[in-house]
Amino acid sequence: MKKTGKKTRISRRVENLAPSGIRAFFDLVLGMKDVISLGVGEPDFVTPWHIREQAVFSLEKGDTTYTSNKGMPELRQEISRFLHHRYGLKYDPHEEALITVGVSEGLDLAARALLNPGDKVLVPEPSYVSYAPVVELAGGKAVRLRTTLENGFKITPKDITRAVTKGTRAMMINYPCNPTGASYSREELLEIAKTVKKHNLLVFSDEVYDELTYDFDHTPLSSLPGMRDRIIYFNGFSKSYAMTGFRLGYACGPKDVIGAMTKIHQYTMLCAPITGQIAAREALRNGARAVAEMKREYKRRRRFIVDSLNELGLPCHLPEGAFYVFPSIKDTGIPSLEFAKNLLTKKKVALVPGVAFGKSAEGFIRISYASSFDNLKEAVRRIDEFLKGK
Amino acid sequence: MDEILEILTNDARITPEEIAKLTGKTPAAIRKAISKYEKDGTIVKYKTVVDYDKIRDNSSFVRALIEVSIDPQKDVGFDNVAERIYSFPEVSSCYLVSGDYDLLVVVEGESLQTVSNFVASKLSPMGGIRSTKTHFMLKKYKEDGHILRKSKGPKRLSISY
Numbered sequence: 001m002k003k004t005g006k007k008t009r010i011s012r013r014v015e016n017l018a019p020s021g022i023r024a025f026f027d028l029v030l031g032m033k034d035v036i037s038l039g040v041g042e043p044d045f046v047t048p049w050h051i052r053e054q055a056v057f058s059l060e061k062g063d064t065t066y067t068s069n070k071g072m073p074e075l076r077q078e079i080s081r082f083l084h085h086r087y088g089l090k091y092d093p094h095e096e097a098l099i100t101v102g103v104s105e106g107l108d109l110a111a112r113a114l115l116n117p118g119d120k121v122l123v124p125e126p127s128y129v130s131y132a133p134v135v136e137l138a139g140g141k142a143v144r145l146r147t148t149l150e151n152g153f154k155i156t157p158k159d160i161t162r163a164v165t166k167g168t169r170a171m172m173i174n175y176p177c178n179p180t181g182a183s184y185s186r187e188e189l190l191e192i193a194k195t196v197k198k199h200n201l202l203v204f205s206d207e208v209y210d211e212l213t214y215d216f217d218h219t220p221l222s223s224l225p226g227m228r229d230r231i232i233y234f235n236g237f238s239k240s241y242a243m244t245g246f247r248l249g250y251a252c253g254p255k256d257v258i259g260a261m262t263k264i265h266q267y268t269m270l271c272a273p274i275t276g277q278i279a280a281r282e283a284l285r286n287g288a289r290a291v292a293e294m295k296r297e298y299k300r301r302r303r304f305i306v307d308s309l310n311e312l313g314l315p316c317h318l319p320e321g322a323f324y325v326f327p328s329i330k331d332t333g334i335p336s337l338e339f340a341k342n343l344l345t346k347k348k349v350a351l352v353p354g355v356a357f358g359k360s361a362e363g364f365i366r367i368s369y370a371s372s373f374d375n376l377k378e379a380v381r382r383i384d385e386f387l388k389g390k
Numbered sequence: 391m392d393e394i395l396e397i398l399t400n401d402a403r404i405t406p407e408e409i410a411k412l413t414g415k416t417p418a419a420i421r422k423a424i425s426k427y428e429k430d431g432t433i434v435k436y437k438t439v440v441d442y443d444k445i446r447d448n449s450s451f452v453r454a455l456i457e458v459s460i461d462p463q464k465d466v467g468f469d470n471v472a473e474r475i476y477s478f479p480e481v482s483s484c485y486l487v488s489g490d491y492d493l494l495v496v497v498e499g500e501s502l503q504t505v506s507n508f509v510a511s512k513l514s515p516m517g518g519i520r521s522t523k524t525h526f527m528l529k530k531y532k533e534d535g536h537i538l539r540k541s542k543g544p545k546r547l548s549i550s551y
Contacts, residue, residue: 029549039549129551178551300397300412307411350549373401373412 048290054282071099103249111138113260125358153180157195170202176209179366181319211240248276402436457491
């Protein structure tokens, strides 16, 4: 445990959370005008109108009350039906589904519901910034599971086996991945499933970007044989339906886990926002066309940005999903935070330095292509100038 | 190849190189496809959509939707009359529609007076036309899929995980 020099009123567990070294950089970006941002982790589409309209209508009608702790039964049923239709997953809407305030809350609930003090959880690196902190806040210990450019930023069975020690209870996986965009084919997941079973691990499976998988069909880990009972499946509406501000997600899993999560949720959150839930139901019912249109647009941009970055001399692998690319800046010899700062101040282009996603992600930058084609074109032009020292 | 048309409809000024980058095809293949579309008339023309309200002092542009009821001639039907109408350069669009009238005609002119004069002197007296009803366009909200008067919606934070 880190010793603080002076007395603090803050709890030890929060004091010991590693502070974000990027906070100052983020503040710098937010304080600048006319920045072309490739650093945004949310879609550049507005929530489709039919979804917003449903939400507005519900407010006009006066739907402003609490819902059941687990979430509106109609929404849980819709989710159960949707997952069954889409992936063949069978989750009972009454006992095996919980509506959460974003997937963020779901992850936190699961960690607190499952981890005893000192329990180890494998957390991939680079990965979304919340996973390790959520594990630590729940009293667990995050163990880094390194993924590299050489293996396409994917978790391999070998790496899992190497990282597992006594006391390793669970693994986090996020696919398609923020920040790398990496995802797994069914065959790859079968291999991972074998290893997970061998080591008797639980898996927190964050699949929020599932709809944005471009080259093959997404396979939920929980749909593989023998996996259902050890997976907590997380998904939401922020990325597929551009509903980030609604703060709506859900978790599906075995009855005991969901029950425990609900126990916490009912005390800490009571229920997810009703307006968000109503909007989410509309999204599941009628949002398929909007999702397909957004996906088509992202896919085009993906191709454009990967080709452009490789042309500029920033080696960039083709990510399988999400809306991020993770090119290497190792050849420039500049640390990623410094690179990002200089690019921002000299060319007014913002992106997120790799180091924000883990120490081993130094030497990379995350570029989000959730931005208009015109913005992407202009940003590429400016990065080109920056690299040439103009 | 529909993808190329979709991209061009959204931005007619995009270059074949850029289309190539978006679709994964070669610029040469894109050029060939576009050329074919232009030759066989699938691509009719390239257009710029302008919000004329933004141009100061532009009171000299008036648009009207005119409902035209026709007495169809024997053996000739509507096409003949429609052709006589749309041959006028003032007529920017002409459609045969179902409902209470037959043709929907869009007329553009410099002023209310010009358009009214056109209707009164050229359109209404035309053989085969039973009656016309003129609606002057007062405000354009949305055209060709583009919302013109977009309110400045909430902007995303410029950086987020």
